[in-house]
Amino acid sequence: MNNKLNLDQNIIASCRVYAKNIAEQVQQFIDLHTTVAVERTVLRLLGIDGVDEFGRPLVNAVIDHLVEKADISKGVSHYMTYAMNDHDETPQEIAKRVASGSCNLSIYQDLPVKTEMSELIPFFEKTLARVEAMKEIRSQWLKNTDKKTTPAKYVIVATGNIYEDIKQAISAAKKGADIIAVIRSTGQSLLDYVPYGATTEGFGGTYATQENFRLMREALDQVSLEENRYIKLVNYASGLCMPEIAAMGAIERLDMMLNDSLYGIIFRDINMKRTLIDQYFSRVISSYADMIINTGEDNYLTTSDAYDHAHTVLASQFINEQFAKKAGMKESLMGLGHAFEISPEIENSFLYELAQAEMAREIFPNAPLKYMPPTKHMTGDIFKGCVQDALFNIATVTSKQSIHLLGMMTEAIHTPFMSDRAIALNIASYIEKAFKNFGDEITFNPDGIIVKRAHFVLNQAHHLLEEIKDEGLFKALEKGRFAEISRHEDGGKGLAGVFVKHPDYQNPILDLLKKRLKEEHHGR
Amino acid sequence: MAAKSTWIRPYGDTENDGKIQISFSLPVPASPLGEEAAKKIALQMGIHDPSVVHYEALSDHFSFYVLYGRAEHMVDLNQVNVVEMDHKVMSKEEVEAFIEAHFVEPLVFVGASTGTDAHTVGIDAIMNMKGYNGNYGLERYKGIKAYNLGGQVDNEVLLEKAIELNADVILISQTVTQKDVHIENLTSFIELLEAENKRKDFIVIIGGPRIHHGLAKELGYDAGFGPKKYAYDVASFAVQLLKEKGIKVRR
Numbered sequence: 001m002n003n004k005l006n007l008d009q010n011i012i013a014s015c016r017v018y019a020k021n022i023a024e025q026v027q028q029f030i031d032l033h034t035t036v037a038v039e040r041t042v043l044r045l046l047g048i049d050g051v052d053e054f055g056r057p058l059v060n061a062v063i064d065h066l067v068e069k070a071d072i073s074k075g076v077s078h079y080m081t082y083a084m085n086d087h088d089e090t091p092q093e094i095a096k097r098v099a100s101g102s103c104n105l106s107i108y109q110d111l112p113v114k115t116e117m118s119e120l121i122p123f124f125e126k127t128l129a130r131v132e133a134m135k136e137i138r139s140q141w142l143k144n145t146d147k148k149t150t151p152a153k154y155v156i157v158a159t160g161n162i163y164e165d166i167k168q169a170i171s172a173a174k175k176g177a178d179i180i181a182v183i184r185s186t187g188q189s190l191l192d193y194v195p196y197g198a199t200t201e202g203f204g205g206t207y208a209t210q211e212n213f214r215l216m217r218e219a220l221d222q223v224s225l226e227e228n229r230y231i232k233l234v235n236y237a238s239g240l241c242m243p244e245i246a247a248m249g250a251i252e253r254l255d256m257m258l259n260d261s262l263y264g265i266i267f268r269d270i271n272m273k274r275t276l277i278d279q280y281f282s283r284v285i286s287s288y289a290d291m292i293i294n295t296g297e298d299n300y301l302t303t304s305d306a307y308d309h310a311h312t313v314l315a316s317q318f319i320n321e322q323f324a325k326k327a328g329m330k331e332s333l334m335g336l337g338h339a340f341e342i343s344p345e346i347e348n349s350f351l352y353e354l355a356q357a358e359m360a361r362e363i364f365p366n367a368p369l370k371y372m373p374p375t376k377h378m379t380g381d382i383f384k385g386c387v388q389d390a391l392f393n394i395a396t397v398t399s400k401q402s403i404h405l406l407g408m409m410t411e412a413i414h415t416p417f418m419s420d421r422a423i424a425l426n427i428a429s430y431i432e433k434a435f436k437n438f439g440d441e442i443t444f445n446p447d448g449i450i451v452k453r454a455h456f457v458l459n460q461a462h463h464l465l466e467e468i469k470d471e472g473l474f475k476a477l478e479k480g481r482f483a484e485i486s487r488h489e490d491g492g493k494g495l496a497g498v499f500v501k502h503p504d505y506q507n508p509i510l511d512l513l514k515k516r517l518k519e520e521h522h523g524r
Numbered sequence: 525m526a527a528k529s530t531w532i533r534p535y536g537d538t539e540n541d542g543k544i545q546i547s548f549s550l551p552v553p554a555s556p557l558g559e560e561a562a563k564k565i566a567l568q569m570g571i572h573d574p575s576v577v578h579y580e581a582l583s584d585h586f587s588f589y590v591l592y593g594r595a596e597h598m599v600d601l602n603q604v605n606v607v608e609m610d611h612k613v614m615s616k617e618e619v620e621a622f623i624e625a626h627f628v629e630p631l632v633f634v635g636a637s638t639g640t641d642a643h644t645v646g647i648d649a650i651m652n653m654k655g656y657n658g659n660y661g662l663e664r665y666k667g668i669k670a671y672n673l674g675g676q677v678d679n680e681v682l683l684e685k686a687i688e689l690n691a692d693v694i695l696i697s698q699t700v701t702q703k704d705v706h707i708e709n710l711t712s713f714i715e716l717l718e719a720e721n722k723r724k725d726f727i728v729i730i731g732g733p734r735i736h737h738g739l740a741k742e743l744g745y746d747a748g749f750g751p752k753k754y755a756y757d758v759a760s761f762a763v764q765l766l767k768e769k770g771i772k773v774r775r
Contacts, residue, residue: 160702171583186700187640187676203640204700268642269674302645380733380751412733412751415702419549419588422580484654 004444005355005362005454011462012363015318018465023322026473030280033273034505036063036192036497038281039076041243045509046080046091046123049210051196052099058092059244060193061099070106073502077120077509082108084119091123113504124509127251128288134253135290141230148178150432151371151396151404153425154234158183158415160202162212166219171418173223173231175425179256179403181234182216183415184208189239189268190493194248204415208235208245213252232256234294237282238264240274240494246282250289256335256403257286260296261323262316265477266485267299271492272477281510283327288513290333294403295320298339298372300483306341306376307349310356311460312482313338317360318465319473321367328517331366335403339372340392348449350391355453357399358444363458371396373407385409386427393431398439404428530601542594544571554579554587562589570596607738609747614760616660622763623667627772630669631763633662634686635695636677639709643699644675646732650695650755659754668759679713683720691726692771693762698732706732707743714744727765729758 040059051057066072066079083094083105097103155177157168162182169180185202188195198215199207206212213235220231232255237246242259249257261279264270286293297313297320304312317336324334338360342349360369374388389407396404406424408416416424444450468476480486536543546566552558559576566574571593578590614622623631635647649656651672653663662670671689673682686694696713698706710730717723723744730740731749740748747761767773 167583167585171586174581174583185640186642189642190676203702203705267644303648417549418582418586419547422582422588 003362005358005451006446007359007362007454007458011458015315015458015462015465016322018462018469019315019318019322020325021469022319022465022473023326026276026323027280027326029273030277032501033277034073034075034499034501034507035274035277035494036067036072037241037243037274037278037494038507039063039066039072040241041247041281041285042076042507042509043080043091043095044244044247045127046120047127048091048095050092052096055196056099057193057196058095058099062095062105065098066105069104070109071502073499074109074504075501075506077117077506078113078504079105079108081114081117081119082111091120113506117506117508120508124512128512131250131289134250138230138253138255138290141224145229150436151401152178152232153428153432154179154181154370154403154405155421155425156181156183156405156416157421158205160185160204160206161200162198162206162215163200165206166216168418168421169216169231170219170223172421172425173220173227175422176429177231177406177421177425178229179232179234180216180220181256181258182206182208182212184236189236189264189270192240192494192497194241194244208248210248210252213248213254217252217254234258237286237293238296239268240264240270240278240497242275242278243281243285246285246289246291249291250285254291256292256294257282258296259283259286259293260299260337261320262477262482263296263299265487265492266483267296269487269492271495271498272474272487272489273498274492274494276473277498279323280327283324283329284510284513284517287324287327287329287333287517292333292335292368292403293324293329294335294370295337297337298341298370301339301341302376303483303485305343306339307343307346307352309484310352310457311464313356314360314363314457314461315464315468316482317364318461319468321364328514328521331364332368334364334367335370336360336364336367337370337372340374340395340407341372341376343377344374344388350395351449352453353392353395354399355450356457357395357401358450359454359457361399361401368402370403370405371401372405373411375407375411378407378411380412382409382413385411386423389424390427390431393428394435394438397432397435398442400439531598532601533598534595542572542596543592544595545590545592546571547588547590549582549586549588551586553584554581558587559589562591566591566593572596607741609737609761611761611764613757614763616665616756616759619756619759619763620666622767623665626767626774627667627763628774629667631667631693631766631772632689632691633668633670633693633695633762634673634682634689634691635662635671635697636673636682636685637675637697637699638677638679638682638713639698639705640676641698641700641706641709642675644672644697646699647672647674647695647697650697650731650758655755657754659756661755662759665755665759679709679716682713683716683722686726687722692766693727693729695758696728696730698730698735701732701734706734710743710745727762727769727771729762731758 043059155172157165183205186204195207198211224231234256237257237259264275265272297316386409410420474489477487533542534544563574574593652661655661729747735748736750737748
């Protein structure tokens with residue numbers, strides 16, 4: 001392994017032990033609970049889709065019905081298996097019945113546990129077969145095209161209208177983008193349902209819907225053929241519908257999902273219990289579907305100072321890594337996040353940025369690190385902005401980041417125009433070429449600023465992790481350890497959707513996914 | 525030379541040369557046709573001798589142009605009106621002293637990022653303890669009680685809270701401005717205040733990267749703050765206006 005910074009491997013190993021301990025404490029809690037989003041996801045994986053006459057998703061209709069009329073803590077599978085047996089109908093048909101009021105699931109509440117759930121399994125298998133087929137298409141693409149050795153260029157589209165997004169995405173791909181992310185409409189993270197169908201009205205982004213996923217994937221498949229490169233698609237499995245969106249992404253072949261274990265808690269004031277339970281199921285799905293996750297540590301630096309709080313980013317990366325491991329995730333899917341956000345006013349800011357980026361690369365050598373561009377210190381001076389982005393691009397290529405989220409000169413002005421994106425891609429491509437092997441050529445002064453900075457940040461992260469291990473993650477969040485924002489265990493949105501599992505709780509699809517992931521690990 | 529004219533034009537390197545640069549995309553393939561169309565658009569904008577210095581394809585159906593030319597238009601500075609705040613800017617300490625000298629403490633500030641807007645960076649920068657860029661937020665001001673309601677707060681909820689907390693000042697942050705969603709939302713808050721007959725009870729201030737004082741006045745707010753404004757800017761304005769209006773003033 002590359003160790004240009006001469007980092008202390010014992011401290012790194014100790015960080016991992018602390019982080020593992022932190023994740024294990026939380027995992028014990030997670031395993032005892034379910035949420036409305038988890039149960040809706042079970043229904044989606046049974047193949048239920050569509051909305052009722054009021055536009056309410058059928059999966060919401062069923063879960064709302066259970067919350068109101070029955071004991072959801074047994075898990076929706078319990079009810080579905082009985083109802084399907086009784087009516088001799090598909091999950092979709094049962095869901096429609098429940099939505100229209102012609103089927104009351106509460107009558108099954110006190111019936112005994114069905115250990116086999118033989119009615120459900122073929123439907124789960126059908127969905128998983130679809131996910132497998134999607135994995136196969138992706139893996140064929142990646143096998144048959146050249147593997148990039150430089151960071152993958154990632155740009156966002158955010159028009160609010162999926163059809164305009166497609167035009168923008170095609171242009172970006174033609175200009176060299178490797179990854180397209182469709183930003184969601186502002187506020188979608190707080191909707192406790194996933195909107196349905198193709199959408200053309202969104203603000204600051206476009207709604208994440210299964211149909212929008214499909215439309216964009218279809219367009220990118222076409223442009224992949226034309227460019228003979230596989231263009232990856234990203235969306236957001238975050239907010240109150242985390243695992244549902246992961247499931248939709250798995251079905252429609254999204255390649256990456258924003259999926260942070262703490263982001264929603266800190267930045268969207270979603271209840272921490274809800275988020276931690278939901279992130280687990282969503283990550284199990286991502287692991288199974290070979291979707292790379294992107295974690296959101298970069299966001300801490302939008303409220304906290306990037307120089308003073310660099311260690312919180314590293315500590316959180318360690319924690320996100322362990323949560324991902326708990327979900328059976330391979331390191332090659334862990335897109336841990338960080339960002340280039342140190343104030344340009346600080347002398348040697350570039351050296352500190354390079355220290356942080358290089359440090360992340362050395363500590364997580366197999367992770368497809370996601371590196372975010374300057375945003376906080378972009379001013380509206382688009383000309384200077386190009387240079388700030390150029391410095392960021394140099395740090396990205398030099399420290400061999402994996403996922404290179406391009407900065408836009410018009411950051412802080414508007415969601416990018418097609419031309420803003422093209423200029424960013426032109427500049428990034430130039431630097432990618434010009435600095436291609438620069439990182440291989442340089443070593444760092446062992447007593448210099450960069451090495452010292454990396455050691456300092458690692459030590460600070462180590463202390464922080466030790467403290468969090470002792471106080472527990474819930475307490476740490478209450479203390480505002482990340483992003484200096486404090487959240488309470490019983491505060492925030494979505495807590496009403498959290499339930500302690502009944503002793504007879506069943507989730508056959510989660511069990512099946514876990515079993516298969518375990519087999520896959522043993523098989524390797 | 526005659527007395528300095530108040531009529532001006534953009535300046536490149538010679539007085540009155542009118543030199544400007546513009547860039548834009550067109551929904552046509554990159555081609556001589558697109559280049560001519562770009563020049564024609566510039567001519568219609570009153571730009572003489574437009575010269576396309578660079579163009580390139582953005583996709584098979586879109587192209588990008590960078591042009592230079594000479595602007596024909598002039599403006600008379602005497603005819604230009606700027607809506608400016610005529611309140612003096614005070615430091616945090618001065619604001620605190622001002623409050624102590626004039627008011628029945630504390631002054632209550634309630635703020636939120638409203639509507640669908642989930643971005644709280646702006647309101648946090650103004651209100652939260654730590655503030656932004658080394659400038660403490662209102663929570664840290666002596667004599668001010670600050671309540672930050674966070675993001676995606678409905679206008680109705682904001683007003684309800686403001687009444688419940690006996691607010692003197694309401695702060696609204698708007699970051700997302702795509703398709704003018706902020707204008708609609710800000711207008712509806714003022715309408716709500718008026719419908720409830722509460723407009724006079726509060727000082728109402730807006731802020732955000734695309735907000736300016738002129739826009740705020742136009743929409744019926746007391747003030748608007750754009751980029752690079754800090755808690756002390758907002759507080760200075762608010763306390764002076766509260767005093768003028770006699771709200772919570774010590775008799």
